Amino acid sequence: FFVKSDQISDQQILIAGExxxxxxKVLRLAKDDLIEICDGQGTDYQVAxxxxxxxxxxxxxxxxxxxxxxxxxxxxxxxQGLPKGTKMEVIIQKSVELGVREIVPxxxxxSISQIKDKKDKKIERxxxxxYEAAKQSKRGIVPAVKELHTLKAILNKVSDFDLLLLAYxxxxxxTLKKVLMQFEENNESRKRLKIGVIIGPEGGFDPQxxxxxxxxxxxxVSLGKRILRTETAGMVVLSQLNFWKEG
Ligand code: SAM
Numbered sequence: 001f002f003v004k005s006d007q008i009s010d011q012q013i014l015i016a017g018e019x020x021x022x023x024x025k026v027l028r029l030a031k032d033d034l035i036e037i038c039d040g041q042g043t044d045y046q047v048a049x050x051x052x053x054x055x056x057x058x059x060x061x062x063x064x065x066x067x068x069x070x071x072x073x074x075x076x077x078x079x080q081g082l083p084k085g086t087k088m089e090v091i092i093q094k095s096v097e098l099g100v101r102e103i104v105p106x107x108x109x110x111s112i113s114q115i116k117d118k119k120d121k122k123i124e125r126x127x128x129x130x131y132e133a134a135k136q137s138k139r140g141i142v143p144a145v146k147e148l149h150t151l152k153a154i155l156n157k158v159s160d161f162d163l164l165l166l167a168y169x170x171x172x173x174x175t176l177k178k179v180l181m182q183f184e185e186n187n188e189s190r191k192r193l194k195i196g197v198i199i200g201p202e203g204g205f206d207p208q209x210x211x212x213x214x215x216x217x218x219x220x221v222s223l224g225k226r227i228l229r230t231e232t233a234g235m236v237v238l239s240q241l242n243f244w245k246e247g
Contacts, residue, residue: 016056042140067140074245075194077102081201087231096133098238102144108151110203155216161196166213168220176221199234
């Protein structure tokens with residue numbers, strides 16, 4: 001379970017709300033049962049539950065350790081062209097499992113799907129999915145799902161990435177592997193690497209957008225000869241980045 005820092009005191013952790021119901025009603029845990037708690041900042045706790053109250057349950061901290069689910073040296077932001085239907089939900093769930101730090105959905109010229117209101121309930125739902133996936137995969141943080149932006153707006157804010165990758169279906173020279181090997185050759189190994197990955201929607205990218213991405217510093221990469229579904233492409237990049245950095 002994830003808790004906020006104000007729920008943690010010296011030796012105790014207090015859990016209320018949905019997590020309280022989950023612990024007592026769904027999992028039916030009781031006094032002295034052990035659970036794992038994460039503060040969302042990279043620290044995990046083993047906690048022994050006390051007797052539940054009517055609205056909350058507290059636990060005594062038994063052990064503390066650094067979260068295993070995080071690698072400090074690879075921080076990936078997935079910029080995902082908004083797909084149709086519920087595909088974004090799958091993309092969020094799987095990319096959180098694969099270690100993404102942040103997900104930024106965007107509209108582009110060939111986006112089919114539209115969300116009219118930026119504060120649409122969908123974004124709340126997506127954040128909830130990220131939370132559940134982080135819990136399930138024992139991440140040390142809950143990756144943020146940002147509000148929808150246009151591709152143009154995104155490209156104005158990408159200057160702080162060490163490497164910005166554009167997965168481009170019509171790229172026929174550079175593979176992701178080649179670009180990563182070149183990056184390693186030309187850059188000293190750094191403790192923390194911030195990488196952005198841009199994936200197009202079902203309709204792919206307009207050549208004008210590819211030009212804008214390159215002007216913003218993106219390197220276009222091929223993911224192989226086969227055209228992947230938009231929901232597959234980001235997962236392939238994340239898997240390859242994990243292989244590259246974590247083995
Ligand atoms: N029409 C299919 C769909 O409905 O999902 C395929 C869409 S593909 C054009 C969507 C995005 O996935 C592309 O814009 C690109 O970012 C990425 N992609 C798919 N296959 C790729 C490949 N072989 N190389 C690089 N990027 C690829």
